[in-house]
Amino acid sequence: MEKYWNPEIECMSREDMKKLQDERLVAQVKHVYENVPYYKKLMDEKGVTPDDIKSTDDLHKLPFLTKSDLRDAYPYGLLAKPLSECVRIQSTSGTTGKRVVAFYTQHDVDLWEECCARAITAVGGTNEDVCQVAYGYGLFTGGPGLNGGSHKVGCLTLPMSSGNTERQIQFMTDLGATILCCTPSYAAYIGETVKEMGLTPDDLKLKAGIFGAEPWTEEMRREIEKSLGIKAYDIYGLTETSGPGVAFECSAQAGMHINEDNFIAEIIDPDTGEVLPEGSKGELVFTSITKEAFPLLRYRTRDICVLTREKCSCGRTLVKMCKPMGRSDDMLIIRGVNVFPSQIETVLIDQGYAPNYLIEVDRVNNTDTLDINVELTEEQFSDTVKDIQIKERELVEAIKTILGINPKVHLVAPKSIARSEGKAVRVIDKRKLHD
Amino acid sequence: MTIKQISIFVENKPGKLSAVTKLLSDNGIDIRALSIADTKDFGILRLIVDKPDETVEILKKAECMVTLTNVLAVCISDKPGGLSKAMETLYAANIQVEYMYAFVTKNTDDAYVILRVGKNDVAADALKENGFRILTGSEVYDM
Structure with a gap:
C-alpha cells in the first residue's frame, strides 16, 4: 500500500x-x-x-x-x-x-x-x-x-x-x-x-x-x-x-x-x-x-x-x-562535490604551473577518483626528487583546500599533454554514470 | 672544483628513456656516468657526459626538461673501505648528501664518486684536507 x-x-x-x-x-x-x-x-x-x-x-x-x-x-x-x-x-x-x-x-x-x-x-x-x-x-x-x-x-x-x-x-x-x-x-x-x-x-x-x-x-x-x-x-x-x-x-x-x-x-x-x-x-x-x-x-x-x-x-x-x-x-560532480575545471586551472596558475593539464575522473570500487596531470615547468624542475615532490604536495594541498577533495597529481613532461586547435580537452571522465 | 651534471625529466612511460638515450647516441655524446632516481610517475636521469653544454643544447632543442647542476667528482681508492672513509669525512664536516653515484674507468685502480651535497665548497675542502682528490671538469669530461 x-x-x-x-x-x-x-x-x-x-x-x-x-x-x-x-x-x-x-x-x-x-x-x-x-x-x-x-x-x-x-x-x-x-x-x-x-x-x-x-x-x-x-x-x-x-x-x-x-x-x-x-x-x-x-x-x-x-x-x-x-x-x-x-x-x-x-x-x-x-x-x-x-x-x-x-x-x-x-x-x-x-x-x-x-x-x-x-x-x-x-x-x-x-x-x-x-x-x-x-x-x-x-x-x-x-x-x-x-x-x-x-x-x-x-x-x-x-x-x-x-x-x-x-x-x-x-x-x-x-x-x-x-x-x-x-x-x-x-x-x-x-x-x-x-x-x-x-x-x-x-x-x-x-x-x-x-x-x-x-x-x-x-x-x-x-x-x-x-x-x-x-x-x-x-x-x-x-x-x-x-x-x-x-x-x-x-x-x-x-x-x-x-x-x-x-x-x-x-x-x-x-x-x-x-x-x-x-x-x-x-x-x-x-x-x-x-x-x-x-x-x-x-x-x-x-x-x-x-x-x-x-x-x-x-x-x-x-x-x-x-x-x-x-x-x-563542464561541471563535474566528484564524490558529491561540484568541481569546475576552471577552479583547478586557477590553482595551477597560482602555483606557477602552465595551464596545461588533463583532469581524469574515474570510479574505482564505487568511489570517484580525481587524477590531475600537470606539465612541469623549467622553474619547478630540479635534479632532486625531494624538491619536485614537495612542489607536488603543495599543489595537492592547494587543490584540496579549494575543492575539499583530495586529488592525485602527476607531473608530466612539458608539451606531453596534447594541444588542441579548437577547444582543449581538459577532462576525461571515465565513469559510466549514465546507463 | 665542481663538474656539470645534466638532469633530465623522464616520464614513466614506455619509450621515454630510450628516446633520450637515442638522442645522445645520434649526437655522439659519450656518457661517463649515470644514475636514475625513480618515483611512481617519473624519473630523473642524471648524466655526466663528455660535452655537457652541447648536450644541454641538444636536449633543449628536442624539448626535454633538463637542468644543469654543479656536483663534486671525488677520487677514491677502488677497494673495501674507500667509500666509507669519504662518507666519514663528510659526516664529520656536517655535510648532507642529497644523492651520489659512482663509476670506474678501465685503466686505473681508482673509483670516482659523484656527490650532490648542500655546500660544495665546504665538502670539497673537507675532502681535500683528508687526502681526497677532487676532479676538475676537464679531467672528467675527457676521461
Missing part, C-alpha cells in the same frame, strides 16, 4: 495543480520584482513586468538565472527578505568563485523539510522507522535536509553525518536503523565495509535507502541493494532551490517526482533557451514558487534531463524527471 506524506498535493489533479502553480507563480514574480533589484533589472531589460505573468503559460517570458548570476549577486543580491526574517543559510561545496549561499526563512525551512518528508514517506518511512542520516551536516544541504524530513515524519533520527564508517555500521546494527540516507557512493562503501566486518544484510534491519547528491547508475543501484539488503531510491535537489527533496523517487523506482507545488520544472534547449515539449531531452530549469528568502525564477540547473507526465504506478500525479543524463556545462 503506497503511503503519501501529503496525498492532497502528491495526488492532486493536473488541473488543480496548474491552478495552484498559476496563483503561486503570479505572487512569486511580484514578490521577486519588488524585493530583488537584481532580478527586477533583468526583467526590465527583457521588457517584462509582473503584470505580464498571468499564469504558468507566461513563464517563458521571464529571464533565466544562471550560476554566474548567483556569483555576481553574492552574497545578498538575490535575497528577497530582510535578514531579520532569515533563520538559516546553506552553501554549495565551498568552491571558490562559484560559491552559492542560499537563505531560508523559517517557512522556507519548513517547506524544504516537508519535501524531504515526502521523500522519506515515499520509500515507506513512518514514525516507526529509525532513519540514519549519513550525508554531511553543515553547509552542505544533504544532512540538514534529510534530518529535517526525518523529524517531520517522526522517525527516530540518527544524525551521523558522513565518515567513520565502522561507527556508522555499529549504530546501524545496535539501534536497528531501517532507512539510510547518504550519497550513493558512500552507501556502496558502507555495503563493502559491512561485508569486510563479517556481517551480512541479514544482520541489518535496513529496508530502504535514499541516495542522492551525485550521479549514479542502475547498476550501482542493484549493487547497493544487494550489499545492504534494501531498496535504493534516488533523490534530487540543489542548494540553489533548497537542497535535496526537489524531486524524489517512489516505489516504482523509475524517475523522480518533482514537488510541483513548490517548483515549476521546464526543459529548455541549452543553446537557444527555447522551452521544449514534454518528453524532450534538454536542460532542466526550476522556478521556486514558494520560497521566500531565496526565490530563484527560471534557474538553469545545467542538468540534462527528460520530464514525463506518464501515469505512475505509485498514484502520484507529480511530474517525473529522469536521472540527470549529463551536464550542459
Whole structure:
C-alpha cells in the first residue's frame, strides 16, 4: 500500500495543480520584482513586468538565472527578505568563485523539510522507522535536509553525518536503523565495509535507502541493494532551490517526482533557451514558487534531463524527471562535490604551473577518483626528487583546500599533454554514470 | 672544483628513456656516468657526459626538461673501505648528501664518486684536507 506524506498535493489533479502553480507563480514574480533589484533589472531589460505573468503559460517570458548570476549577486543580491526574517543559510561545496549561499526563512525551512518528508514517506518511512542520516551536516544541504524530513515524519533520527564508517555500521546494527540516507557512493562503501566486518544484510534491519547528491547508475543501484539488503531510491535537489527533496523517487523506482507545488520544472534547449515539449531531452530549469528568502525564477540547473507526465504506478500525479543524463556545462560532480575545471586551472596558475593539464575522473570500487596531470615547468624542475615532490604536495594541498577533495597529481613532461586547435580537452571522465 | 651534471625529466612511460638515450647516441655524446632516481610517475636521469653544454643544447632543442647542476667528482681508492672513509669525512664536516653515484674507468685502480651535497665548497675542502682528490671538469669530461 503506497503511503503519501501529503496525498492532497502528491495526488492532486493536473488541473488543480496548474491552478495552484498559476496563483503561486503570479505572487512569486511580484514578490521577486519588488524585493530583488537584481532580478527586477533583468526583467526590465527583457521588457517584462509582473503584470505580464498571468499564469504558468507566461513563464517563458521571464529571464533565466544562471550560476554566474548567483556569483555576481553574492552574497545578498538575490535575497528577497530582510535578514531579520532569515533563520538559516546553506552553501554549495565551498568552491571558490562559484560559491552559492542560499537563505531560508523559517517557512522556507519548513517547506524544504516537508519535501524531504515526502521523500522519506515515499520509500515507506513512518514514525516507526529509525532513519540514519549519513550525508554531511553543515553547509552542505544533504544532512540538514534529510534530518529535517526525518523529524517531520517522526522517525527516530540518527544524525551521523558522513565518515567513520565502522561507527556508522555499529549504530546501524545496535539501534536497528531501517532507512539510510547518504550519497550513493558512500552507501556502496558502507555495503563493502559491512561485508569486510563479517556481517551480512541479514544482520541489518535496513529496508530502504535514499541516495542522492551525485550521479549514479542502475547498476550501482542493484549493487547497493544487494550489499545492504534494501531498496535504493534516488533523490534530487540543489542548494540553489533548497537542497535535496526537489524531486524524489517512489516505489516504482523509475524517475523522480518533482514537488510541483513548490517548483515549476521546464526543459529548455541549452543553446537557444527555447522551452521544449514534454518528453524532450534538454536542460532542466526550476522556478521556486514558494520560497521566500531565496526565490530563484527560471534557474538553469545545467542538468540534462527528460520530464514525463506518464501515469505512475505509485498514484502520484507529480511530474517525473529522469536521472540527470549529463551536464550542459563542464561541471563535474566528484564524490558529491561540484568541481569546475576552471577552479583547478586557477590553482595551477597560482602555483606557477602552465595551464596545461588533463583532469581524469574515474570510479574505482564505487568511489570517484580525481587524477590531475600537470606539465612541469623549467622553474619547478630540479635534479632532486625531494624538491619536485614537495612542489607536488603543495599543489595537492592547494587543490584540496579549494575543492575539499583530495586529488592525485602527476607531473608530466612539458608539451606531453596534447594541444588542441579548437577547444582543449581538459577532462576525461571515465565513469559510466549514465546507463 | 665542481663538474656539470645534466638532469633530465623522464616520464614513466614506455619509450621515454630510450628516446633520450637515442638522442645522445645520434649526437655522439659519450656518457661517463649515470644514475636514475625513480618515483611512481617519473624519473630523473642524471648524466655526466663528455660535452655537457652541447648536450644541454641538444636536449633543449628536442624539448626535454633538463637542468644543469654543479656536483663534486671525488677520487677514491677502488677497494673495501674507500667509500666509507669519504662518507666519514663528510659526516664529520656536517655535510648532507642529497644523492651520489659512482663509476670506474678501465685503466686505473681508482673509483670516482659523484656527490650532490648542500655546500660544495665546504665538502670539497673537507675532502681535500683528508687526502681526497677532487676532479676538475676537464679531467672528467675527457676521461
